Amino acid sequence: MEFRDLVPWIQIRAKNVRSEELNTLVKTLLDKYPSIPWILNDDWKEAIRLNCFGAHVGKEDYEALNEEEKISLRESNLFLGTSSHTVEEVNSLDSSLWNYTGLGPIFSTENKDDAKSAIGTDVLANLSGSVTMPVTLIGGIQVSNLDQILEQGSFLLSSISMVCLEEEFRAAAEKIRARKL
Numbered sequence: 001m002e003f004r005d006l007v008p009w010i011q012i013r014a015k016n017v018r019s020e021e022l023n024t025l026v027k028t029l030l031d032k033y034p035s036i037p038w039i040l041n042d043d044w045k046e047a048i049r050l051n052c053f054g055a056h057v058g059k060e061d062y063e064a065l066n067e068e069e070k071i072s073l074r075e076s077n078l079f080l081g082t083s084s085h086t087v088e089e090v091n092s093l094d095s096s097l098w099n100y101t102g103l104g105p106i107f108s109t110e111n112k113d114d115a116k117s118a119i120g121t122d123v124l125a126n127l128s129g130s131v132t133m134p135v136t137l138i139g140g141i142q143v144s145n146l147d148q149i150l151e152q153g154s155f156l157l158s159s160i161s162m163v164c165l166e167e168e169f170r171a172a173a174e175k176i177r178a179r180k181l
Helices: 019-032 044-049 059-063 067-074 087-092 122-126 143-150 160-164 166-180
Strands: 010-012 038-041 054-056 079-084 100-103 135-137
Touching: 010 019, 019 038, 019 044, 038 044, 044 054, 059 079, 087 100, 143 166, 160 166
Parallel strands: 010 038, 038 054, 054 079, 079 100, 100 135
Antiparallel strands: none
């Protein structure tokens, strides 16, 4: 993969699809791109069944699991992620369970019906050095506001527009790589 240094994994976030459609989608992606570490959003049981690299599970969803399900998830060897909306939430995560967290929304976003208020980039300075796991910034991230994030440090990024539009992706990759030099 040309951008492996910038894209350590890809999350499949397929909301409001029937389980048969999700199953077909995930199997197709795994078959077509077997070297990509795929993380399935929400459906950790399917992630296990389909042999995905990982699963992204909301903290509330995790808390709603019964003890047997929690044990099964912990023992699954999936690379597990969850979402956080404050630096305090990030710092309180159990690093023996979670391998990464998504923090945001950084900027306002229209891609999620129940999106929280944007937290901005100022809080990112509070993360440097205090976090024991990778933090993926989410929410409203575009090439036009990428410099605001890059000025705060080195973070993993999640962006629908920068991934779905090749021109945006290449422009973002160029900015990120230029900062690393």
